[in-house]
């Protein structure tokens with residue numbers, strides 16, 4: 001099976017505008033850090049969490065985190081959703097994959113995005129996240145990661161997506177491509 005790094009590397013090679021550090025990070029063959037992101041979408045609204053601490057603090061995002069040793073990506077997605085929003089998804093679907101190259105991180109990040117429309121439990125605030133519903137047309141992109149406006153349209157159209165994004169100094173988006 002083609003690995004995510006393969007398609008991300010091809011995307012970078014086919015696009016001559018990729019900055020040098022993106023090419024260097026993605027073609028170096030280094031191991032990727034695996035993470036998850038779960039988007040709850042009821043058809044007209046998305047449930048986002050206001051991140052209270054850690055990476056991405058101050059931004060709204062879906063719910064997710066690192067895949068732990070011994071876990072599948074799907075298991076990690078379910079676990080993080082319970083830990084961060086106190087709900088369990090009933091119809092978790094693979095929605096897309098995002099590869100991030102940060103100039104200040106030692107390895108590229110591969111984030112597996114899942115979507116769900118139904119869940120068990122009531123969204124509740126946790127140490128890490130404060131859940132808030134937003135209408136599709138009112139998603140607060142000004143308070144979100146800079147890559148989000150690029151792939152949310154795919155998510156909301158329920159079209160599978162793959163994207164490669166390069167960030168400088170953690171938050172400045174300097175290059176991207178959707179594959």
Ligand SMILES: COc1nc(N)nc2c1ncn2[C@H]1C[C@H](O)[C@@H](COP(=O)(O)OP(=O)(O)OP(=O)(O)O)O1
Nearest residue numbers: 035036037054055063064065066100111145147148
């Ligand atoms: C760079 O752009 C990003 N955009 C979006 N939308 N989401 C991102 C981006 N970079 C990372 N993420 C997501 C991926 C994960 O869902 C979280 C980060 O996870 P975190 O570092 O909080 O992982 P945990 O395992 O929960 O960490 P701790 O247990 O150490 O708090 O952000």
